[in-house]
Amino acid sequence: MISNLSFVTPTPDSPWGTYLMQVDRVTPYLGHLARWVETLKRPKRALIVDIPIELDDGTVAHYEGYRVQHNMSRGPGKGGVRYHPDVTLEEVMALSAWMSVKNAAVNLPYGGAKGGIRVDPKKLSNKELEKLTRRYTSEIGFIIGPQQDIPAPDVNTNGQIMAWMMDTYSMNVGATATGVVTGKPIHLGGSLGRVKATGRGVFVTGREAARRIGLDLQGARVAVQGFGNVGSAAGELFVQAGAKIVAIQDHSGTIFNDKGFDLAELMPHVRATGGVGGFKGGEKMNAEEFWDVKCDILIPAALEGQITAERARRITAKLVLEGANGPTLGSGDDVLSDRGILVVPDVICNAGGVTVSYFEWVQDFSSFFWTEDEINVRLDKIMVDALKRIWAVADEHKITLRTATFAVACERILIAREERGLYP
Structure with a gap:
């Protein structure tokens, strides 16, 4: 068991370094709770x-x-x-x-x-x-x-x-x-709607953000990095809303189709081969060319640290929806902000998965299970309400959605820390 993690020396672009920078940026908005901010750094x-x-x-x-x-x-x-x-x-x-x-x-x-x-x-x-x-x-x-x-x-x-x-x-x-883990198979206490919940949350927050900036989803061009549960589920919902996916990148390759991919053909290929690489319904692209694709919405749904400052300068999207955790480096975040590109940050954008995990946990304790429609209605309401609260803070302080999300969340965490006090 490690109690002192001071031996971890993060670089600014490492995951922990990125997180610490995000905490530093939100500290001025925490008021008297800032005295507890070291709690967040340890x-x-x-x-x-x-x-x-x-x-x-x-x-x-x-x-x-x-x-x-x-x-x-x-x-x-x-x-x-x-x-x-x-x-x-x-x-x-x-x-x-x-x-x-x-x-x-x-x-x-x-x-x-x-x-x-x-x-x-x-x-x-x-x-x-x-x-x-x-x-x-x-x-x-x-x-x-x-x-x-x-x-x-x-x-x-x-x-x-x-x-x-x-x-x-x-x-x-x-x-x-059964309540020790979530994301279980349905017959072992799992919840309906869990598999696609993260992707659904990406879509719901993306839909609300698109309305906010006046972006019509009908005909909108979408690029998706990572086409697992999150990227594919979000992409499917955007296509149902009238958008088209023009570029996809995953571990198996990068493909492009200016007219939009036919998901009815693509998904069986992904299930059979484990990735989008080799799909005949699109042309193969160089991996780095993905960041130059003309699109309205970019969904990074792979691993952290993907959007560097250099890539951020090339992105053409009006809206970035962070399906992955920590996909944007701090330097990349600054470039996107300076360019007026709206980023819906991971800590709200991909929270659909943990929200339905919470539903699963509650259902396991009660041994009473909800329908998938009930799950989706509850999920959508929580995501929309949370985003409205965050947007109000962003507007009030004229800060990015990321800093506003941290402001709302860190205030809640530190209020709990303060009210519980220190023991012994």
Whole structure:
């Protein structure tokens, strides 16, 4: 267990460095609560675990895993678990902090947490993946729980991973605990609407932002980076609203179609091959050319740190919807602001996933489940109301939506910190 994370020395463009800069920018708007601002700059708890598993060939491999609980003043920790070869402690720290802000921005009764394992899951068999997940869950088991910290899917994790986590935790505590994770399969206490919830939140906030700036979605050109659950779900909803997706980039390649992609043809290709690369309904592009595509709406829904200052100077969109966590560097954010490009930040734009995770958690406790229509109505209302509150703060102080979101969220977090006081 690490209590002092001073050995982490972030650079300005690293995930943790980007987050710290965002906190510094919001501090002048926190009033008397600014005396507590160091709370936001220090994760409450960080756990690094060794995960040894026996591979199918009989050898033993070791992987490094993390679970960081950033702030739990408002409730139990909440945040996903990602499996990726580039996962680091600093990245997980930043992601946990963004979860604190995100949960507070939509006023959910959660703190922020995040987890990860440094591994390429594509190199593991299904049995090895199960062993990895179960051992990781056992190693972090003493700091997670339905009232302590509730993991969920993230990059390269899914409902099956959550089922293994739930089962492992339940076996260790001697009772079925469906509420220990969210994003589970439906028949294990999962919620309808969860898989597409993050993408739906991106669409709902994007629709409201488009109205605000007078952008008609009918015929609007959309470019999407990352075409997993988030990017594809958001893209589908924008197409249903009359927009067209003209460019898509993911790990398998970059494709372009000036007339707009036919999703009825594209989605089966993505499911069959695992990516958009090689799709015959569009032309192949160089990866860097993606940032030059003429579009009205850009949806970065892949990994963090994608929009650099240099790329921000080339973006033609009027509206950037951050489907991913931390996709825009601070320097890129400044360029977009100077150019008058509206950014709906990750900490509100992609909060649909954790909102429906909250619904799942509530349903698990009550053993009473809602219909998908009920889920979507509740989700839309929470997202729209939260964005209205944030926009009012942005207008009042003449600040960006990102700083306004942090102002609303950090005020809620620090009020909770102040009212709870320090113990002992």
